[in-house]
Amino acid sequence: MEKAILFILLCISFCSNAQDFSGNWSGIIITNGQDIKDADVIYLEISSNVNKVSGLSRIELLDEVEFAVKAYEGTIKRNTISISEKTLKRSSNTRKSPVCKLTYELEFDDSTAYLKGRFKSTDCRNNQGEIVLFRSDHNVSTEKDPQSTHLWKHRFVKAYNKGYPAPELMKIEQQNFKFQPIYFDHDMSEIKPEFYSYLNKMARVLDGIHDLRVEITGHTDAVGTDLYNIGLSERRAKAIREYFKNQGIEPEKLEIDFKGKRQPIDTNKTKEGKQRNRRVDFKFI
Template sequence: MRLIFLFTLLLLGFPSLSSEWNGQWKGILSIHQDFSDEQAIYLNLEEGQELTRIELTDTDVYALKRFKINDSDAFNLEIEEINFKSRANSRETPRCKLKYNLKYNDSTGYLEGTFTSVDCKNYSGYVILYKADYTFPTEKKSDLSHLWVHRLKLDLDKGFSAPAIRKKELESFKFKPIYFDHDKSVVKAEFHAYLKDMIRVVQGHSDIRIKVTGHTDAVGTDAYNVGLSERRAKAIKDFFVANGLPEDKLEIDFKGEREPVDTNSTREGKQHNRRVDFSFV
């Protein structure tokens, strides 16, 4: 009975992680909230492999430490580094053991919070991480470059969500046409919010561009409608550029009246055909 009681105490004394935490995370930590003097941090939350690795950015200087979980729930995590597994032989090697209080932001996908040192006086700061697919570096010299650190800082400056969230946003994004008044190429205010949302999604992916294709109804000559569809596509392009989307992220095309989506025999059908369509390329 006493052994069962002691075993129960042990189980209660070491909080276990929910499945949402399980996996590899990486990010940056700094004594400054703007992360102006950042260090790279890798966090292994695989069960039985609880490790942190802190690296001085763009160097081989590192410290690999074991940690324990003090507390956790669906959105909050407290971990404490307990000893060194290995570290670089350098005066610049991170030598403090840290305690992290972290909170998961499900809207941005970031795990963010603060750290304090358990053995160094007056050493504290900020940390932000995101879940990533990589092999946790345990060797003395890591094969991972720090280009991702600089990209992360740029993403944070631009207010971007974590990569996993941006991927979901891209996969779930629904295109809808932008409609125009008869013989007009002015972008209506009612579509501005949607277009800005598209800009935000595209800016989060360096390998994605938008193709903008202009169309018209069948009123007028074919030559005139080709020009009108071009003006509509260019109006959308100009809106994108004016709202921060680089011109090299855009491609335009124009079809005139050649690709209707509805009949040109009714008022409603003509309205459906006076449009600009989009696709990711």
């Protein structure tokens, strides 16, 4: 009796820890010997029920109109999924169309939120390789015209090669990012080395999320004329912008503003207050 109860408890625990793969996934399919930058695009629609999965796969040749859509069935075991494509739903019906039926063995990585693994064909010789997928809002279409260009794929490969996790985790990283001012010495616009680590963390978020920008706003204390301090606050904002550009952040992601001494956050009557006013602030836009 005790063994039966233990078995039931273990089964409940096992089932409760199973990964939910339901939803839409986008990614790349890399044939053996192919450079990742030349990998084709794959979209996967997954419906799961306990330990079974089914849905549609769509493979599009990179930067071309050739494609194939296939139905599949499969099984789930904890954080792994096995899929076999069954029937061809629709294809561009040319010799280049990726119509080979594939099987997939994929595993979800909790640390990166990628669904990764291997594929091989059941009807096309030597057609095998690697797949990398991430959760997305891209529906699997059976129509000939694609829903979007493959520009996202090129951005994804860049982020993936840098070791960034899937977009859903990068978004959480952005949401949890805590802003803090960067402080400057009197009449100076050079960034202190003590702030490099913080700026590098912000650069990672900016680099890992393609549609994210940051506003960089420079400030000064009240020493000096308004005209001089406007220029000094601009130099401070530009110094931060140049730092980010040197970290590989695209210039179009970097907006600057400068307020001079017009927006203090502390008194200008003390040394400590002036130090807090000599700063650059940030916000994501």
